[in-house]
Amino acid sequence: MAPSSLFDKIFSLFLFISLFSIAHNSLARQHTTPKTSDSLVLGLTNTRTTIKLPKESSILNLKVSSQTLDMLEPLKEVRDGYIISLNLGSPPQVIQVYMDTGSDLTWVPCGNLSFNCIDCQEYTIHSSMSRYSPLHSSSCVRDTCASQFCIDVHSSDNPYDPCNIAGCSLSTLMKGICSRPCPSFVYTYGEGIVSGTLTRDTLRVHGTTDRDVTREVSNFGFGCVGSTYREPIGIAGFGKGSFSLPSQLGFIQKGFSHCFLPFKFANNPNVSSPLVVGDLAISSKEDMQFTPMLTNPMYPNYYYIGLVGISLGTASGSLIQVPTNLRDFDISGNGGMLIDSGTTYTHLPQPFYSQLLSELESVINHPRATEVEARTGFDLCFRVPCINNITNGLALMDIDDHLLPSITFHFMNNVSLVLPQGNNFYAMGAPRNSTVVKCLLFQSMDDEEYGPAGVFGSFQQQNVEVVYDMENQRIGFQTMDCASSSAFQQLNKP
Structure with a gap:
């Protein structure tokens, strides 16, 4: 983690050139216990070097869906981490993101032409990575100020401040019924920063018994990011917080497992690292x-x-x-x-x-x-x-x-x-x-x-x-x- 003075300079620079109105994000979260759980198996790819250090913590009560399953997906290995493919939207758009146990928020690069990565020259190998287009998904919606995600992603001393600035009245804020879009946010890592908007869309995942059958998860919450600093690829957060992929799918009270392939398999399209989420990951x-x-x-x-x-x-x-x-x-x-x-x-x-x-x-x-x-x-x-x-x-x-x-x-x-x-x-x-x-x-x-x-x-x-x-x-x-x-x-x- 950079010293605070250096971080302040970097962050000030990012604020100056960012296209979004921003607020500091809190990485650590809590959530309620899901009612049921089974399993999922995912697949990974290799990449990443940045150490993500903790930020301020906050408490969040989030209701997760009781409709869950075991999950198995492949992780593709690239040189500095492991990549999972997310199937987002209707029709599905396949977006490759890092699997990261050191953060919570799942976010994807948004826009075919508008996505801007600052100081990412060393990541040019990833310039051809896929990006999510909200306009091409019939099930995509912008998250609202009534969402607990919106309150939690902004780390203002008063959680109502961002939505009040967005035009929500005090009465609608107190009742949790303001339908105005959640304001843009900023999420920080050890050396990187991302800025975007909270979005919801359909996520499709594979079960453990039949890889040809997918399960739809509606209203999956993620960051639709249009501007970043040193973060060229999206991230699937696997931390314990409410934003993380296991939390939203109802698996965080069970667990997950992975088995990372060695570097010699990097960029090999024929071999994947297994990522298992749910009961199957911890049984036997x-x-x-x-x-x-x-x-x-x-x-x-x-x-x-x-x-x-x-x-x-x-x-x-x-x-x-x-x-x-x-x-x-x-x-x-x-x-x-x-x-x-x-x-x-x-x-x-x-x-x-x-x-x-x-x-x-x-x-x-x-x-x-x-x-x-x-x-x-x-x-x-x-x-x-x-x-x-x-x-x-x-x-x-x-x-x-x-x-x-x-x-x-x-x-x-x-x-x-x-x-x-x-x-x-x-x-x-x-x-x-x-x-x-x-x-x-x-x-x-x-x-x-x-x-x-x-x-x-x-x-x-x-x-x-x-x-x-x-x-x-x-x-x-x-x-x-x-x-x-x-x-x-x-x-x-x-």
Whole structure:
């Protein structure tokens, strides 16, 4: 998260050039318990690097539909995150968005010509991504000031202020019957900002038993965004708040699971990561290791876990004690380890991060590739010999991983997760002169005083089934071949 002074400058710039009237948005939400639940299975794609840090929290009472089902969808992998396709509107428009456990609001880019992304030059690869057109959907409606979503998306001291400015009388505000459109909003992330309007339309999702049958979810609420800062693609929020996709579908009291494919499958159209939402996601999981889902009293709608140590090499390797703020919160809600699919690499606080680098360097005998470190920005790169002079890129990445030490994360409740070898060091290019340069894909937290003390990113979650058991407030881990899991769920194309 940028320091407040830098953020103020960025935000002021955005206000100046934004096409919308804006108000600060609150990310953390609460909602009422759904009456029934089953399951859904979704599919993901890979992308994203920004750490989304908590904002102010607010309380929201939201009635969700009791008509729910299990859901299974494929997640397509791109280079910096995982993408899910949303089927919105009548007739359906397929919009690709990031699956993000670190935020609540689901939003999509709106308008074929009017969508404007500021400072997005580095994201030009996504310029061809689909956009939602409200004019081409017969079921699209603008949300009104009577909606609880409208009250909650605006973080004014008085929730009636935005709608009063929109022209709602005090009597209609108090009765919750003002039919005027909800004013435009602004929603902030760690480094990005989006501005848009609250919209409702029909969402179609796939069930777990028959992938050819879709279920219609009417009046699904989302942001129709026309202007952003460093946010080129929409987001499906999977946080605990009322705006999130699981909350609106009635699954947030059950849970969901995902199994992220490795980077080598990025942009492969034939393989998808399985995302399961509902009962199926948490059933028959008792053999998994579960760590408590920590509750941050200030930011209750984010997923926190407690890291107690890290060990290198075999199970007999010495345990590196981590600072207590990776499992504790201060009175302002700072601390804990955030688990976030929207952050690519795992981030650790200083000085512990530097200690981990020193420990790794002491047990690795390969020469450092300092020029690659300077070029890429990664902090620890080595020239690793190619076994038997094998130079087949993808095969090599898997074969020579044992030449680098394994890394085990130790979480609360005696949970030990040995990260798959491909989740630690990654080849920066093709082999040359019988060696390949591999860099540690961990990073240091930019701001150690505000927000989470650490973040467990999606790269380190590859080939791991991660289960969000909301009913029992715990998160489970189990190493798995996610490509085989995808084939089992029949998500792969022939």
